Amino acid sequence: MAVVAAAATSLSPCGDSGAASDSRNLTYWSMWTENEPQTAVLKSVVADFGKDTGSKVDVQWQGRTVLEKVAPTLATGKVPDLVDQTDDKLYPTLAQPGRARDLGALLDQPADGEKQKLSRTGVNRYMGHLRKSPDGARVWMVPYEVLSVGLWYNGADKNVKAPATWDDLLDTCAVLKKEQRGCIAVDGDQAAYTAWWLDYLVDRIGGDGTMARVIRDKSGAGWDDPAVRDAAAKVAELVDKGYLIKGYDASKYPEQQNRWAEGKAGFILNGSWLPTETHKFAALGFDTRFAAFPSVDGGGGGATTDVRLLGFSVPAQAKHADAAERFISYFMAKKHLGGVAAGAGNLMPRDDIDAPNGRTDVKKILESTKPREQLAGSTPDFNEKVLFPAYQELFFGKTDADGFVGRRGARCRLQQHRGAPLGRPGMATPDELGCPADRRLPAHTRPRAPVPPLHVVPPAAPALRPxxxxxxxxxxxxxxxxxxxxxxxxxxxxxxxxxxxxxxxxxxxxxxxxxxxxxxxxxxxxxxxxxxxxxxxxxxxxxxxxxxxxxxxxxx
Known part of the structure; x- marks a missing residue:
């Protein structure tokens, strides 16, 4: 799943549900495209909803850029009544700026035709994983699918088994290398996939939440945490010992994950969507298994597992929000959501819905471990400008652990990205850190030649007014x-x-x-x-x- 990234109004923060009007019909903008397997299942539920309620759902299959299309509508008020995407994308578009309707009432009542509250079906296990809305209270998303990341391997391979510890993983890698087989497959052009190794390791070593504190520390001092350097050193060890599959640094998705399915590598750190993407390439007798990321001896981290949620949000400006909520309640019922699990091959947040083929291990691990957010506290911008450029030099063997966290590493790029000294008084500038000159400052802070004035109609009065x-x-x-x-x-x-x-x-x-x-x-x-x-x-x-x-x- 390599794809799974407003103008002023008088709207109250987080959506005041009192402004929405009731209606039997609604408009739904979906993150899915017309011809995906998921779409066929969704169409079936939409059709059943129409038959059972007499309501009409106008679905527009917008694809993964759905929120890029929603954002401009927030300036006009002509928003869809219902949208879906992953939580990391819904949050900055709707929840963080206070433009998501509170859906808490849906969790406190049974789904359509059921007796048990939706919150007690297993959904609540994941609600605490969501980032808080500005007021810290609102439920801005109802998840209908759960995605996770862990180590995949072939259970039928006699030389490969789930590693309980990091040392177990290294021991298996040493055996596979002697057999002239790759140990770990990864598509190097997928920066997020490579960064999962660092993300997991920092928390396994430093304790749950360590990576989040590093990322959120605007002073840059978080990169001095010993857990970061230790994690970077372990990643460098994988590179230096040749445990990453040959050609990973020049590969293009999905080349290496397909080679893993063919048996060319023992492990791959990837998402719960992997079986869907690789089943056509799986070797005869391949037994797709999933394991939690290994612990690190002496580390302070517990058993946590990456979670990414995919679900519904209702824009606070939606004119038919009540109809959108009725559709969510209908969709989340076991008889409907169970069909989505079977048809689309994805995990659902309800305990009473079986995992589809190849995801049984994932479901068991999610139900027995604490959920954690991937790269918690990060933003797409931070990842692309700060973390990924610095980390990929480490992952591709161009620098070592000290280089990654040191004077020319992640902290330097944080300074470059923000364009000015940050945090504590006296903190080093990019020049003092020895940052590369060609990456010293963001373009908008560099000296420039004068530009012609803009031809914009100015306000009629000194006070700001539209x-x-x-x-x-x-x-x-x-x-x-x-x-x-x-x-x-x-x-x-x-x-x-x-x-x-x-x-x-x-x-x-x-x-x-x-x-x-x-x-x-x-x-x-x-x-x-x-x-x-x-x-x-x-x-x-x-x-x-x-x-x-x-x-x-x-x-x-």
Missing amino acids: TEVDLRAVPAPRDARATSGDWAAEMWSACGSPRDPASAYLEPSEQRCSVRGPGTTGTCLTSTSRSTGFSRCCGRSTPNTPMCCSPRTTVS
């Missing part, structure tokens, strides 16, 4: 500070546009952020400070109301 501007007619001059660069792409994606930018730049004196993309130009004025308002090309015209660039919006 002014309607057709942003498609606003020229956005190219700027040397960020031309088709990562920073520009970050800003554009944060604003929810599916288009890539041609250029992006900042006008600090006018507190204005501008982005230009193919066929679309956006300009936003903001009243926020530079440290919080401009890093994502999004501002806040009021403390709780986000504001973003879009083809046509209201700027202040």
Whole structure:
């Protein structure tokens, strides 16, 4: 599953359900595409819902970029009534900015046609895994599928068994290497897949939540945690001893996971979707098994297992939110959700629904261990700009553990990414850290030549108040500070546009952020400070109301 990454309104935080109107019909924007196996099962449930309730569900199969299409609608109020995606993507789009309806009542009542509360069917096991909404109380998502990551292996291979400890894994790798077989398969172009090794190891060594504290430490001092260096050293050992399958560093997904299914490697750290993707390549007699990530002798971490949830959210602006909730209740009933498990081959959050073929081990481990979030506290932007670039140099053998955590490693990239010294007084600057010159600062902080003024209609009065501007007619001059660069792409994606930018730049004196993309130009004025308002090309015209660039919006 290599694919599984707003303008001001008067909406109250986290969605005030009182604003929604009741209706029998609803609009559902799905993360699935028209021809996927999952879609056929969903269509069946939608059809049954219509027959049983007389309601009509207008489903639009938007695909994995569904939330990029939802984001611009938040500026207009013409939002879908129901959307689905993974929790890490729903959170920044709907929950974090307070644009998700509270669905807590659904958990406190039985699913359609049942007697037991939905919360008591096993769903509550995973609700604590979700990041908190701004008020810390709202239920902004109801999960209908559970994804996890662990070590997969062939149970029929006499030389491979589930490793209880890290040393057990190394011992098996040594045996396989003598047989001139790969020990660990991984597709090197999937940065997240490679980073799972570090993520798990840091928590196994330092204790649950260690990686989250490292990531959330804005000073950069978290990278000095001994657990990080120890974990990096163990990853480097896999590389140095040749335990990673040959060619991993130049492979393209799904090349190496298919080679694992063919028996060319003993293990692969991958998600619960793996059997679906590899069954056509599995060798004769292949027994697909799943094991928890091994413990580390002397480590402080307990038995935790990665969890990623896939489920429904209702935008707080939805006009037919009540109908959307009725559909969720209908969908979550065992008789319907069980069909999704069988038809799509995925795990469900309910205890009373059997795991599909190849996922029995996954279900048992999830039910017997504490869930943990993958790279907890991270954002796609942080991963792409800070963690992945530094870590992949380690994973590809270009640096060692000291290089990863040291002067030219992850902390350096954190400083580069933020563009200024952070955290404690006297903390080293990127120059003092010895950061590579070509990656020293984000483009928007570098000196530049003057740019022509923007042709934007200014507010009629000094006080900030809305002014309607057709942003498609606003020229956005190219700027040397960020031309088709990562920073520009970050800003554009944060604003929810599916288009890539041609250029992006900042006008600090006018507190204005501008982005230009193919066929679309956006300009936003903001009243926020530079440290919080401009890093994502999004501002806040009021403390709780986000504001973003879009083809046509209201700027202040």
